[in-house]
Amino acid sequence: xxxxxxxxxxxxxxxxxxxxxxxxxxxxxxxxxxxxxxxxxxxxxxxxxxxxxxxxxxxxxxxxxxxxxxxxxxxxxxxxxxxxxxxxxxxxxxxxxxxxxxxxxxxxxxxxxxxxxxxxxxxxxxxxxxxxxxxxxxxxxxxxxxxxxxxxxxxxxxxxxxxxxxxxxxxxxxxxxxxxxxxxxxxxxxxxxxxxxxxxxxxxxxxxxxxxxxxxxxxxxxxxxxxxxxxxxxxxxxxxxxxxxxxxxxxxxxxxxxxxxxxxxxxxxxxxxxxxxxxxxxxxxxxxxxxxxxxxxxxxxxxxxxxxxxxx
Amino acid sequence: xxxxxxxxxxxxxxxxxxxxxxxxxxxxxxxxxxxxxxxxxxxxxxxxxxxxxxxxxxxxxxxxxxxxxxxxxxxxxxxxxxxxxxxxxxxxxxxxxxxxxxxxxxxxxxxxxxxxxxxxxxxxxxxxxxxxxxxxxxxxxxxxxxxxxxxxxxxxxxxxxxxxxxxxxxxxxxxxxxxxxxxxxxxxxxxxxxxxxxxxxxxxxxxxxxxxxxxxxxxxxxxxxxxxxxxxxxxxxxxxxxxxxxxxxxxxxxxxxxxxxxxxxxxxxxxxxxxxxxxxxxxxxxxxxxxxxxxxxxxxxxxxxxxxxxxxxxxxxxxxxxxxxxxxxxxxxxxxxxxxxxxxxxxxxxxxxxxxxxxxxxxxxxxxxxxxxxxxxxxxxxxxxxxxxxxxxxxxxxxxxxxxxxxxxxxxxxxxxxxxxxxxxxxxxx
Numbered sequence: 001x002x003x004x005x006x007x008x009x010x011x012x013x014x015x016x017x018x019x020x021x022x023x024x025x026x027x028x029x030x031x032x033x034x035x036x037x038x039x040x041x042x043x044x045x046x047x048x049x050x051x052x053x054x055x056x057x058x059x060x061x062x063x064x065x066x067x068x069x070x071x072x073x074x075x076x077x078x079x080x081x082x083x084x085x086x087x088x089x090x091x092x093x094x095x096x097x098x099x100x101x102x103x104x105x106x107x108x109x110x111x112x113x114x115x116x117x118x119x120x121x122x123x124x125x126x127x128x129x130x131x132x133x134x135x136x137x138x139x140x141x142x143x144x145x146x147x148x149x150x151x152x153x154x155x156x157x158x159x160x161x162x163x164x165x166x167x168x169x170x171x172x173x174x175x176x177x178x179x180x181x182x183x184x185x186x187x188x189x190x191x192x193x194x195x196x197x198x199x200x201x202x203x204x205x206x207x208x209x210x211x212x213x214x215x216x217x218x219x220x221x222x223x224x225x226x227x228x229x230x231x232x233x234x235x236x237x238x239x240x241x242x243x244x245x246x247x248x249x250x251x252x253x254x255x256x257x258x259x260x261x262x263x264x265x266x267x268x269x270x271x272x273x274x275x276x277x278x279x280x281x282x283x284x285x286x287x288x289x290x291x292x293x294x295x296x297x298x299x300x301x302x303x304x305x306x307x308x309x310x311x312x
Numbered sequence: 313x314x315x316x317x318x319x320x321x322x323x324x325x326x327x328x329x330x331x332x333x334x335x336x337x338x339x340x341x342x343x344x345x346x347x348x349x350x351x352x353x354x355x356x357x358x359x360x361x362x363x364x365x366x367x368x369x370x371x372x373x374x375x376x377x378x379x380x381x382x383x384x385x386x387x388x389x390x391x392x393x394x395x396x397x398x399x400x401x402x403x404x405x406x407x408x409x410x411x412x413x414x415x416x417x418x419x420x421x422x423x424x425x426x427x428x429x430x431x432x433x434x435x436x437x438x439x440x441x442x443x444x445x446x447x448x449x450x451x452x453x454x455x456x457x458x459x460x461x462x463x464x465x466x467x468x469x470x471x472x473x474x475x476x477x478x479x480x481x482x483x484x485x486x487x488x489x490x491x492x493x494x495x496x497x498x499x500x501x502x503x504x505x506x507x508x509x510x511x512x513x514x515x516x517x518x519x520x521x522x523x524x525x526x527x528x529x530x531x532x533x534x535x536x537x538x539x540x541x542x543x544x545x546x547x548x549x550x551x552x553x554x555x556x557x558x559x560x561x562x563x564x565x566x567x568x569x570x571x572x573x574x575x576x577x578x579x580x581x582x583x584x585x586x587x588x589x590x591x592x593x594x595x596x597x598x599x600x601x602x603x604x605x606x607x608x609x610x611x612x613x614x615x616x617x618x619x620x621x622x623x624x625x626x627x628x629x630x631x632x633x634x635x636x637x638x639x640x641x642x643x644x645x646x647x648x649x650x651x652x653x654x655x656x657x658x659x660x661x662x663x664x665x666x667x668x669x670x671x672x673x674x675x676x677x678x679x680x681x682x683x684x685x686x687x688x689x690x691x692x693x694x695x696x697x698x699x700x701x702x703x704x705x706x707x708x709x710x711x712x713x714x715x716x717x718x719x720x721x722x723x724x725x726x727x728x729x730x731x732x733x734x735x736x737x738x739x740x741x742x
Contacts, residue, residue, distance in 0.1 A: 011517065090633045110635035111519035112589030120633070131637065133519025171519060194522075196513040 009134035065294035139172035154181035162221030327366030347736035374406025374694030379621035386415025404729035484544035503527035529555035554607035591639035626715030651725025
C-alpha cells in the first residue's frame with residue numbers, strides 16, 4: 001500500500017511507492033493485452049473526474065482506467081471562467097462529495113488546487129494536473145515507459161526539452177526522476193527555464209546538441225502556440241532551429257536515444273514528424289502505459305490490496 | 313464586544329506610563345474627565361471616579377495605523393467603518409487612515425466628506441486618504457486641493473499602483489502646495505505580471521507564478537527619484553524586499569521627506585509559509601524570502617523604516633476559500649498587530665518597548681502630521697493599556713473585523729492590548 005492517502009504531486013514522494021506503482025502498472029499492462037481487458041478490482045468504488053480545464057487525453061486515459069477496474073465514474077467539467085463568477089470551488093467540491101463518492105481526479109488551472117481540495121473534502125484526491133505545478137500521473141507513466149525500455153531508472157540520463165517554466169509535466173518529471181536516481185538536464189530558451197532551480201538537483205544547458213550527446217532519453221515537451229503570442233518564443237522556425245528534435249540533428253549525432261513526448265505533438269516544431277514516427281520514439285507506448293499507470297494508482301489508492309489483485 | 317462610554321471621571325491607576333512623544337517613562341496615574349486628559353502623575357480626582365487598576369501594565373498613546381482598508385463604501389459585506397473601528401480598538405488603535413480603493417473610490421471632495429461624516433459615529437478617529445487619480449484610472453488628477461480642504465490627509469491610488477512616471481511627477485508636484493504625503497503602492501505592473509507570490513525557489517517548486525522583488529524595487533527607485541526632484545513628501549507603503557530597503561536607505565541620506573512603513577506579516581512570515589498554499593498568505597506585495605524578512609527587521613532597527621502599518625485588508629470567506637490564483641490579495645491585521653510585532657521586533661530582535669511603541673504611535677502620527685503630544689491636559693484621550701509580557705494564542709474569537717482572513721490562528725503572540733480609550737469610549741479586551 002502507498003504511504004500517502006492522496007496523489008497530489010511527486011515532490012518528496014517515497015521512492016519505494018513510485019516503484020510499487022510502476023510494478024503494479026506492469027501487471028495491469030498485462031490485463032490490457034488480454035482479449036477481455038477488465039478486472040473487478042474497484043467494483044462499487046465511485047470516482048469523480050473533476051475537470052476545471054480542458055483535457056482530452058488525460059481525461060480519456062483516466063476514464064478508461066476506471067472502467068477497466070470496474071469503478072463507477074462520473075464526469076464534471078467546468079471552464080475556469082464560469083468558476084470565477086459562479087459557484088465557489090469549495091461549494092462545488094462539497095456538493096459533489098455530498099453524493100457519497102470515494103475519490104476525485106482533479107484537473108485545475110491553479111497550482112495547488114488539488115492540495116486546497118484536500119482541505120474541503122475527505123475523499124481520496126488524485127491530481128491530474130494543477131496549473132503549472134505538477135502532473136504526477138504523467139511523470140509516473142513517463143518513468144514506467146523509461147523503465148520498460150531500460151530496465152532501470154537509476155543513473156539514467158534524461159533530457160527534458162522545451163518550456164520548463166510553464167510545464168507541470170516537467171516539474172513532476174524532475175521530482176520523480178531525481179527521487180528514482182536518474183540524472184536530469186533541462187534544455188530550452190533561457191526565458192522558459194525558471195531562474196530559481198537551485199533546490200531541484202538538475203542541470204540546465206541551452207545547447208540542444210550537448211544535451212542530445214549526453215542523454216539516454218529525451219522528454220520533448222509540447223510548445224504551446226500561445227507562448228509564441230506572448231513573444232516568449234520569437235517564431236516556430238527559430239524554435240525548431242535552436243531546440244527542435246529534427247531528423248538532421250539525430251542523423252548527425254547518430255546514437256541510440258529514446259524519444260518521449262507527452263502529446264499532443266506539434267510536428268515540425270518541437271519534433272520532426274519522421275522522428276516521432278521512428279523506432280526511437282516510444283510516444284504511443286506512453287499512451288498505453290498511461291492507462292496502466294492510472295489503473296495502478298487508482299487501484300493502490302482506492303482500497304485495493306495487493307493480495308486481492310487477480311490479474312494473473 | 314465590551315465597548316462602553318467612559319465614565320465622567322476615569323482614573324488609570326498605578327501603571328507604567330510611556331510617553332513616546334516626550335520620551336518619558338514613569339510610574340503613575342492618568343485622570344480622564346469628559347473624555348479628555350485631566351491629570352497626569354500628580355492630581356486630585358473626584359471620589360466618584362471610576363478607578364481602573366493598571367499595575368504591572370503599560371499605559372501609552374493609542375496606536376495609529378496609516379494604512380487600512382475598511383471597504384466602505386461599496387464592500388460593506390467585508391468591513392464597514394464601524395466594524396473596522398472595533399477591530400482597530402481591539403488592537404489598541406485609536407486612529408487610522410483608510411485607503412481610497414473603495415467602490416466608488418474616494419476620488420472627490422464629496423466622498424471625503426462621506427467618510428468624515430460616517431467616521432463621526434465611530435469610536436476611533438478615521439482619516440480618509442484620497443485617490444490620486446479619478447476612479448484610480450492612473451491618468452486624471454483628482455481635485456486634490458478640494459479633497460484636502462475636506463480632510464484628506466494623504467493621497468494614494470493604493471491597489472492600483474501609478475504606473476505612468478509623468479503622472480506620478482504631476483501628483484508629487486501638486487502635493488507640495490498641500491504639504492501632505494503621496495503614497496504609491498510600489499509595483500511595476502509589467503514586471504509583476506500575473507505573479508501571485510514572491511518569485512524564487514519556492515515559487516519554482518510550487519508552480520505558482522512569481523512576482524519578482526524587482527517589481528517593487530524598480531518602482532520604489534523611480535518614486536524616490538521623483539520625490540527628490542519635486543521636493544514632495546513620499547511615503548513608501550508596505551516595503552517587502554531587501555532591494556527596496558537599499559534604495560530607501562540611500563535616498564534617506566539626502567532627503568528628509570521620504571518615509572516608509574512595513575507590515576507585521578512581512579516581518580513575521582517568509583515565502584516558505586506559502587508551501588501550504590494558504591490563500592490567507594496571498595498578499596500584495598508578496599511575502600518574500602527569509603533574507604528579505606531579516607533585512608526588513610534590520611531596517612526597522614536602523615530607522616530606515618519609520619513605522620508599522622497593518623494594511624488591514626478584509627475579504628469574505630468565499631474570496632479566500634478558493635484556489636490560490638483566484639483568491640483575493642490581502643489579510644486582516646489590526647487585532648494581531650501588537651502581539652506579532654512585539655514578538656518579532658521586541659522578543660526576537662531586541663528592540664526596546666519604548667522604540668516599539670514609537671513605531672505604532674509617534675512615528676506614524678508625525679508622517680501624517682497628526683497631533684503627537686497626547687498626554688497634555690485637555691487633549692482628547694487616546695490611550696492604550698497593554699501587557700507586553702502576555703503570551704497568548706490568537707484565535708478566531710479575537711477577530712472583531714467583519715472578515716476572518718487571518719493567517720495567525722493558532723499562532724503564539726507575545727504581548728496583548730487590554731484596554732483602548734478613544735473618543736469618549738473604552739474598550740476592554742475579553
